Amino acid sequence: MALERVKTGISGLDSMLKGGIPKRHHVLIAGGPGTGKTTMAMEFLYHGAQEGETCAFISLEEKPERIIENISSTFPGWKDFKKFVKEERIIITKAEKWNFEHLVDMIQSFIDHKGVTRLAIDSSTLLKMYFTSKLEFRRKLYELMDFLAGVDCTMFLTAELPTSDRTMMRHGVEQFVADGIIILYNLEKAEKRVRAIEILKMRGTDHARELAPMKFSPNGIEVFEGEKVY
Amino acid sequence: MIAMASKKNRKVDAVFLTLYKRASRRMFGDFQSERLAVAVGEALGRELAMGSSANQIVQDIVECINASGLGSMRAEKPPKGVERYDPISNFYVKDSIEAQESEKADKPVCQILRGIIRGALAQVYHQENIAVKETKCAALGEKECVFEAYWVPM
Numbered sequence: 001m002a003l004e005r006v007k008t009g010i011s012g013l014d015s016m017l018k019g020g021i022p023k024r025h026h027v028l029i030a031g032g033p034g035t036g037k038t039t040m041a042m043e044f045l046y047h048g049a050q051e052g053e054t055c056a057f058i059s060l061e062e063k064p065e066r067i068i069e070n071i072s073s074t075f076p077g078w079k080d081f082k083k084f085v086k087e088e089r090i091i092i093t094k095a096e097k098w099n100f101e102h103l104v105d106m107i108q109s110f111i112d113h114k115g116v117t118r119l120a121i122d123s124s125t126l127l128k129m130y131f132t133s134k135l136e137f138r139r140k141l142y143e144l145m146d147f148l149a150g151v152d153c154t155m156f157l158t159a160e161l162p163t164s165d166r167t168m169m170r171h172g173v174e175q176f177v178a179d180g181i182i183i184l185y186n187l188e189k190a191e192k193r194v195r196a197i198e199i200l201k202m203r204g205t206d207h208a209r210e211l212a213p214m215k216f217s218p219n220g221i222e223v224f225e226g227e228k229v230y
Numbered sequence: 231m232i233a234m235a236s237k238k239n240r241k242v243d244a245v246f247l248t249l250y251k252r253a254s255r256r257m258f259g260d261f262q263s264e265r266l267a268v269a270v271g272e273a274l275g276r277e278l279a280m281g282s283s284a285n286q287i288v289q290d291i292v293e294c295i296n297a298s299g300l301g302s303m304r305a306e307k308p309p310k311g312v313e314r315y316d317p318i319s320n321f322y323v324k325d326s327i328e329a330q331e332s333e334k335a336d337k338p339v340c341q342i343l344r345g346i347i348r349g350a351l352a353q354v355y356h357q358e359n360i361a362v363k364e365t366k367c368a369a370l371g372e373k374e375c376v377f378e379a380y381w382v383p384m
Contacts, residue, residue: 096382143261
C-alpha cells in the first residue's frame with residue numbers, strides 16, 4: 001500500500017521530503033532561538049487550512065493574540081490567515097502551565113470534537129519543565145505520541161536547541177521519541193546570518209540529506225533544495 | 231447516554247463500569263485507558279450540554295450525575311480567596327463509583343466524571359481553555375471527590 005503523505009505546503013520542503021510527511025507522523029522542529037520553528041509549524045497549519053482541514057496550534061507560553069500578530073507581520077501575503085483563525089480552521093490556544101492533563105484534554109478534544117487533523121505544540125522545551133525528571137518526561141511524551149499514533153492527526157512539535165552550531169547539537173529526549181526531526185539553523189556566513197534547514201530523520205520515507213538554504217518571503221518560507229549554504 | 235439515562239431515570243451500572251475500567255487498563259495500560267475514560271466522559275458531557283445554556287449548565291451537570299448513579303454531586307463556587315484563576319465552579323462528589331472501583335490508586339481516578347464536566351462546559355461555552363482538575367479523590371482516602379473547573383488565562 002502506498003504511503004499516505006501530508007504535504008507541508010512549504011515551498012521546497014515537500015520535495016526534500018519526497019512528497020510530504022507520512023500521515024500521522026510526529027515531527028520535531030528543532031532549532032536555536034530565532035530560527036523560525038514557530039513560524040514553520042504555523043505554516044504547516046496554514047496550508048492545511050487552505051486545503052480545508054481543521055488545524056490547531058497549542059502554545060505553552062505565548063499568548064494567542066501575540067502569535068497571530070507576529071505571523072501576520074512576518075507573512076503579509078497571508079491575506080486569509082486571520083479569516084482562518086476567526087473561522088476556527090486554525091485554532092490557536094494556550095494550555096495551562098504545568099498541567100499536562102489539561103494539555104492532553106485539549107488535544108483529545110480538538111481531535112475528537114473539532115476534527116483537527118494537523119496539530120502543532122510549541123514548545124517541547126517548555127513541556128519538559130512540566131516534569132520533575134527526564135524519565136518522567138520521556139515516559140509521558142512517549143505515551144502522548146503513542147496515543148496520537150492511533151488517531152488521524154499529523155503533529156509538529158517545536159524544540160529549542162541551545163545553539164545553532166551544527167557541531168554542538170545535543171539530542172534531547174524528544175528527538176528519540178519523534179518520527180521525524182527537522183533542524184533549522186541560523187548560520188554565520190561572511191559576517192552575515194543565513195537561514196538553513198536539514199532533515200535529520202524521517203521514519204518510513206527517504207528524504208534529502210543535504211543542508212539547504214531557507215528564507216522567509218512575504219508569502220511564506222522558501223527552501224532551496226540543492227543549493228549550497230556555504 | 232447519561233443524558234438519556236437521566237431522562238429515562240436509568241442508572242449507570244457500577245459492576246459493569248468496574249469491570250470495563252479494569253479490562254481497559256489491562257488491555258491498553260494506564261495512560262490509554264485514562265484517555266478512553268476521559269473521552270467517554272467528554273462525549274457524554276457534550277451531549278448533555280446540547281440544549282443547555284451557560285446559566286444552566288452547572289445545574290444540568292449536577293442533575294445528570296445524580297440521576298446517572300455515577301455519584302452524589304453538588305456544586306458551588308469556591309470560597310473567596312482560594313480560587314484558582316477565574317473559577318467556573320467546584321463540583322463535590324460523594325460515593326463516586328469510579329473511586330469505589332479503584333483497587334489501589336496513587337492519583338485521582340474519576341476520569342469519566344472529569345470528562346463529563348469538562349466536555350459539558352467546553353461545549354456550552356464553545357471554549358477549550360477550560361481546565362477541570364480532580365483535586366481530591368475518595369480513591370486516595372478523601373471523604374469525597376472534588377473537581378475544580380476554571381478558565382485557563384490566555
